[in-house]
Amino acid sequence: MKLNHANLAVADVAATVDFFQRHLGFAVVAYRSDAFAILDDGHGFVFNLMVGAKGETIAYSRNFHLGFFVADEAEVASKHAALVAADVEVGAVNRTNRGPTGSVGFYCMTPGGFLIEVAASL
Incomplete structure (x- = not known):
């Protein structure tokens, strides 16, 4: 079994997409109105970013x-x-x-x- 994707909720999809593109070399596979994006690292890993649920405070450890x-x-x-x-x-x-x-x-x-x-x- 191979880990091939992760999905994270973020407060700012656009800024996070920009960061991963500019600084880490990810390519955008799909992008939907600042609410959802799929990024590809070019090595078989796909990273999904999405806004949190309405009213949800997103916080990671x-x-x-x-x-x-x-x-x-x-x-x-x-x-x-x-x-x-x-x-x-x-x-x-x-x-x-x-x-x-x-x-x-x-x-x-x-x-x-x-x-x-x-x-x-x-």
């Missing part, structure tokens, strides 16, 4: 995040620098003891109100 693992530490640094240059608020690049060799990465809040992580194994 502070630990909830989507992870993007990249090839190496240089790619982490490059993505971090690109986001900073685009005036996106990002956390510091940190090393952790996760996995057999450790990892390096950072977290960033999306316009959709959830974190993403960009990391690489060391």
